Amino acid sequence: MSGNFYNWNYGPAFTLAHDGDWTNHPSFTYDNETTYLKGWHIHAPADHSVGGDRSKAEMHFVHVDAEGHEAAVLAFRLDPGNSNSTFFNQFPSMIGFNEMGVQEQLDIDLTPALDSVLHFNEFWTYQGSLTSPPCHEGIRWFVARQILFTGVDQMRSILGASTYSARAEQEVWQHRINE
16 A cells, blocks of 8 residues: 655654545444544554553554544554564665655555554454544544564664654543453
């Protein structure tokens, strides 16, 4: 799929090319609602913690409804591992990628990211908000249980292109997780 790779002022991001019809984008359906991929971005460190531990970074696949309103996010926790991530191998220009406003048009394959977390076969889900201002409510979150591991140098590149952008950890208060 085609789109623009850039630094969203907090770190690496990718926005899919859009022809005016969101329903042409990759999608997934939950609770009889279909959402369409708008793009992804990375927060460092991760917005979510598991067992009190935060990953080094977190990638959010932001999905919209057919009218283009944010509706759901697939969250991938990112940590360094023993080998490079096939998904992040698609972004060789990430090293030193700090300049704002510079966009690089790329064709990417989302499959390696989804493969690395076993296509969200295990996840936590809840109703929440976007983690970046204006933090709209009513967003359905899906946080993969599996971690997407990157190579050490890939993680250094991600963190080197990022500024601290994790939202303060929110209390689990009236968030019905996995309901």
